[in-house]
Amino acid sequence: MFRITFVILMFTIFSCEKNLTIDSDLLLYDKVQIYLKDSINQMDLGRKNQFLKVISYSDEIKNDSIRNRSNLLIAYKLLQLGEDSLFNNLNQKVNILSKKTKDTFAIADTHWNYGHYYSKREKIDSAYYHYYQAYKYYLLIEHQNYKAKMLYNMAYLQSISRDYISSESKLIRAITIFKVLNKKKSLFDCYSLLGSIYAELEDFENSVKFHKKAMTYVENSESNIYLEKSLNDLGITYRKMGDFEKSFHSFNTAFLNKSIRDLDESFYAKIIDNYAYTRLLNNELTGVLDSLYIAQEIRKSTDDYSGLAMSKLHLSKFFEKIGDTQQALKYGKDALLISKLNGNNRDVLESLILLSRVDTNNSEEYLRRNLELSNNLQREQLKLSNKFARISFETDEYIDKTHKLSLQRIILIISSISVIFIISLIFSVRIQRVKNKKLELEKSQQEANQEIYRLLLDHQMKIEEGRLSERNRISEDLHDGVLGKIFGARINLGFLDFQAGKVEREKFNDLLEELQIIEREIREISHDLKSNSIFENNYIELLELLLKESSVIGSFNYEFNSPNPYKWNNLNNNVKVNIYRILQELLQNIIKHSNASLVKVLMKIEEKTYVVEIHDNGKGLIPNNNFVGIGHKNIKARIKKISAQLNITSNPGKGLSIIITIPNKS
Amino acid sequence: MQNLNVLIVEDHPIIANAYRLALESISQAKKYEFKIDVADSIDKAISIINSIDSGDQTLIFLDIKLEKSSDKKYLSGEDLGIEIRQVLPNAKIIVATTYNDNYRVNNILKSINPDGFFIKNDILPNELLSGIIEVIENPPYYSKTVQKLIRKHITSEIFLDKIDRQILFELSLGTKMKDLPNIIPMSMGGIERRKRQMKESFEIYDKEDKYLLEIARLKGFI
Numbered sequence: 001m002f003r004i005t006f007v008i009l010m011f012t013i014f015s016c017e018k019n020l021t022i023d024s025d026l027l028l029y030d031k032v033q034i035y036l037k038d039s040i041n042q043m044d045l046g047r048k049n050q051f052l053k054v055i056s057y058s059d060e061i062k063n064d065s066i067r068n069r070s071n072l073l074i075a076y077k078l079l080q081l082g083e084d085s086l087f088n089n090l091n092q093k094v095n096i097l098s099k100k101t102k103d104t105f106a107i108a109d110t111h112w113n114y115g116h117y118y119s120k121r122e123k124i125d126s127a128y129y130h131y132y133q134a135y136k137y138y139l140l141i142e143h144q145n146y147k148a149k150m151l152y153n154m155a156y157l158q159s160i161s162r163d164y165i166s167s168e169s170k171l172i173r174a175i176t177i178f179k180v181l182n183k184k185k186s187l188f189d190c191y192s193l194l195g196s197i198y199a200e201l202e203d204f205e206n207s208v209k210f211h212k213k214a215m216t217y218v219e220n221s222e223s224n225i226y227l228e229k230s231l232n233d234l235g236i237t238y239r240k241m242g243d244f245e246k247s248f249h250s251f252n253t254a255f256l257n258k259s260i261r262d263l264d265e266s267f268y269a270k271i272i273d274n275y276a277y278t279r280l281l282n283n284e285l286t287g288v289l290d291s292l293y294i295a296q297e298i299r300k301s302t303d304d305y306s307g308l309a310m311s312k313l314h315l316s317k318f319f320e321k322i323g324d325t326q327q328a329l330k331y332g333k334d335a336l337l338i339s340k341l342n343g344n345n346r347d348v349l350e351s352l353i354l355l356s357r358v359d360t361n362n363s364e365e366y367l368r369r370n371l372e373l374s375n376n377l378q379r380e381q382l383k384l385s386n387k388f389a390r391i392s393f394e395t396d397e398y399i400d401k402t403h404k405l406s407l408q409r410i411i412l413i414i415s416s417i418s419v420i421f422i423i424s425l426i427f428s429v430r431i432q433r434v435k436n437k438k439l440e441l442e443k444s445q446q447e448a449n450q451e452i453y454r455l456l457l458d459h460q461m462k463i464e465e466g467r468l469s470e471r472n473r474i475s476e477d478l479h480d481g482v483l484g485k486i487f488g489a490r491i492n493l494g495f496l497d498f499q500a501g502k503v504e505r506e507k508f509n510d511l512l513e514e515l516q517i518i519e520r521e522i523r524e525i526s527h528d529l530k531s532n533s534i535f536e537n538n539y540i541e542l543l544e545l546l547l548k549e550s551s552v553i554g555s556f557n558y559e560f561n562s563p564n565p566y567k568w569n570n571l572n573n574n575v576k577v578n579i580y581r582i583l584q585e586l587l588q589n590i591i592k593h594s595n596a597s598l599v600k601v602l603m604k605i606e607e608k609t610y611v612v613e614i615h616d617n618g619k620g621l622i623p624n625n626n627f628v629g630i631g632h633k634n635i636k637a638r639i640k641k642i643s644a645q646l647n648i649t650s651n652p653g654k655g656l657s658i659i660i661t662i663p664n665k666s
Numbered sequence: 667m668q669n670l671n672v673l674i675v676e677d678h679p680i681i682a683n684a685y686r687l688a689l690e691s692i693s694q695a696k697k698y699e700f701k702i703d704v705a706d707s708i709d710k711a712i713s714i715i716n717s718i719d720s721g722d723q724t725l726i727f728l729d730i731k732l733e734k735s736s737d738k739k740y741l742s743g744e745d746l747g748i749e750i751r752q753v754l755p756n757a758k759i760i761v762a763t764t765y766n767d768n769y770r771v772n773n774i775l776k777s778i779n780p781d782g783f784f785i786k787n788d789i790l791p792n793e794l795l796s797g798i799i800e801v802i803e804n805p806p807y808y809s810k811t812v813q814k815l816i817r818k819h820i821t822s823e824i825f826l827d828k829i830d831r832q833i834l835f836e837l838s839l840g841t842k843m844k845d846l847p848n849i850i851p852m853s854m855g856g857i858e859r860r861k862r863q864m865k866e867s868f869e870i871y872d873k874e875d876k877y878l879l880e881i882a883r884l885k886g887f888i
Contacts (some may be wrong), residue, residue, distance in 0.1 A: 006806055321877060401875065418709055468840050472839075472840075479764055480731045480764060483764045483786070483787065484678050484731075484786065485678060485680060485681075487681060487684075487764070487786040487787060488678050488679075488680030488681035488682075488683065490682050490791075491684030491685075491687070491688070491789075491791055491794060492680060492683055492684045492687060493683070494684075494790065494791025494794075495684065495687035495688060495690075495691060495791055496790075512790065512791070513790070516787065516790065517788045520787055523764070523787055527767075566874050574787075
């Protein structure tokens with residue numbers, strides 16, 4: 001049940017990711033389940049083939065996890081049906097694969113299967129080992145129910161090998177878990193086993209107590225024999241206590257369930273056998289032999305050899321009681337043989353004691369063998385319990401190690417995450433710092449640009465001022481000095497009283513008037529000189545000056561045209577300086593490379609843009625030596641800085657046109 | 667015979683001589699008796715003015731472009747003219763100057779209110795004679811440039827006060843805006859506001875100062 005729900009859970013998880021393959025896998029899984037159901041009903045013949053077919057279906061499943069599940073189901077079924085070789089193959093396959101895929105749950109399951117397998121073959125140490133492995137893996141994935149089940153299985157094995165103390169402690173641990181989970185059947189199993197253990201330890205009171213407790217966890221039902229099994233155990237305990245009354249009562253209560261024989265024949269044989277034996281011990285001989293024979297026959301027919309040994313033993317005891325030594329000896333030897341074959345030492349020991357009583361001739365020999373065997377057994381038990389302890393110890397160490405490892409892993413993960421975090425923090429801080437620095441540099445560059453512009457303007461202003469003051473000086477000299485003196489001279493001439501003819505006199509007056517006209521001209525010149533005042537921040541004049549200077553150096557003619565020069569002053573100083581520098585760079589290139597004889601510069605303002613056009617009639621760009629020099633790089637950088645656009649049209653041999661479009665942001 | 671004290675304040679001897687010749691010519695024809703003094707500096711002029719009796723008929727030729735006085739009290743002929751008006755209220759003043767810019771002329775008209783105003787370049791010898799006689803007998807006499815200016819002002823509806831004119835004048839000299847508050851007793855903002863108002867009254871609104879000066883010159887304010 002749990003396996004199936006787990007599988008479904010797995011499907012739902014996986015189906016989110018790979019629906020397509022999962023769908024086909026699910027179909028196959030369903031198929032496997034259906035075939036498994038069929039295979040139970042099949043007879044021995046052909047069952048194997050049926051299983052091989054199912055396994056081949058299962059192998060087609062692509063998803064590792066689902067395939068494991070499916071294979072485990074098959075393996076479990078194989079185990080139940082005793083197909084040992086097939087089981088071994090499959091279980092091993094699943095074990096290896098699940099280890100590879102780190103499917104802990106499947107690993108645990110395979111160990112459980114192995115435990116079951118070895119337990120059935122009474123290879124107690126191997127079985128114990130595998131149960132312990134399973135326990136370990138269930139512990140890792142914190143599967144409480146299965147963990148407790150493994151504890152129970154181990155306790156059961158330990159009880160068989162008479163390591164009652166360890167068994168008891170495991171049972172108590174298992175009970176604690178089952179109580180939390182409220183697993184009634186499991187609690188029943190645990191308490192039953194505990195009762196049996198106390199019976200073996202001859203603590204009969206506790207035995208009775210636990211058996212009764214076990215019975216509280218199962219219902220009285222005709223359809224199962226749990227209660228009856230407990231009653232059987234209880235009967236045996238009371239028998240051992242010598243309380244035959246209660247013993248009979250228990251057995252009789254069990255017999256109230258009429259369907260025992262239908263449900264479990266070997267248990268039926270067992271309880272009949274026990275009941276008969278108890279009566280034997282109570283010296284009620286009527287019908288005992290019949291009952292013992294019936295039990296023996298049933299056990300024979302069901303291949304219940306361990307039960308058969310018990311039957312033979314009881315029969316031997318019966319014949320001993322009635323004094324039929326021969327029969328007693330015969331059954332005693334049978335019991336010894338069968339129990340030896342079964343490897344059931346308890347029965348062997350009991351047979352030997354019985355035989356030592358019956359076969360008086362060889363009594364000592366049997367007693368010696370009994371002693372030897374019990375010594376051996378004690379040694380074996382010691383060894384076995386040591387082995388159990390070792391297995392536990394190794395596993396505990398393993399668990400410790402894995403715990404430690406997982407702790408280390410957690411520490412590692414946390415520390416690496418924090419290291420990554422710190423590194424990224426440092427990194428981002430660095431980046432931020434670099435960015436800040438870049439911004440600072442850009443800012444200082446802008447400031448420097450503005451400063452340069454200011455200096456440029458100052459410089460030009462100074463020149464202008466010098467020129468202006470010189471012009472003023474000339475103008476004033478003309479006006480105040482020269483003009484006054486000419487006036488004085490003219491008036492003086494006017495009053496000159498000289499003897500002359502009328503014609504000469506008129507000519508003289510004409511000349512005087514001419515002189516007056518000259519005066520007026522001088523005055524106008526003087527005014528013109530003065531009135532050409534300069535204006536602050538005249539950017540366009542600055543650019544024109546640059547062009548003019550370059551034209552002298554490069555010996556070319558220039559045309560400078562700017563329809564509305566004053567608006568250029570509105571541009572941001574940074575943009576102005578950059579345009580100035582770009583123009584300077586371009587003019588440098590024209591001087592150095594172009595051989596141009598005419599350069600036209602047009603500075604116009606359109607609706608949303610300022611446009612600077614520079615046209616020359618030089619060589620243009622040489623195709624292979626395109627716009628790549630440092631100068632051009634600088635130009636491009638500046639263009640980018642003021643987020644303008646550069647448009648170059650080269651007409652080799654005829655000239656170069658460069659158009660710079662600057663967005664008007666303000 | 668009428669006696670007249672004449673003071674010629676003029677630093678160019680040749681011009682002073684021209685006036686003297688003109689006066690001599692008048693005295694022959696009209697029988698005026700001129701007592702002529704020539705001062706070639708403000709200092710000399712002041713001392714002569716102080717020696718003149720204010721009751722006497724006095725005619726003064728005054729040049730505007732003069733070296734400033736040694737005590738720096740008088741910076742030009744204009745300051746001297748204002749002083750003369752106070753010391754000798756009856757004196758007839760003829761301003762004779764080469765300056766013909768409207769601003770200066772206007773200022774002189776207002777501050778000195780001269781009886782004669784000759785723009786030196788305007789006049790021919792004959793005009794000089796008739797002008798002087800006019801001033802003596804029936805003042806005032808203004809030469810042609812001054813007459814034109816006055817006419818312009820009468821017909822213009824635009825009124826600019828002294829500070830407006832001064833701003834225009836300084837701008838026309840090429841004085842920078844940032845230096846203006848040092849020259850004109852106003853803040854930068856105030857000067858800007860006046861400039862804007864002037865542009866509005868000249869109906870040029872948002873144009874450059876250059877246009878303001880052009881139009882002011884055209885309208886006779888500079």
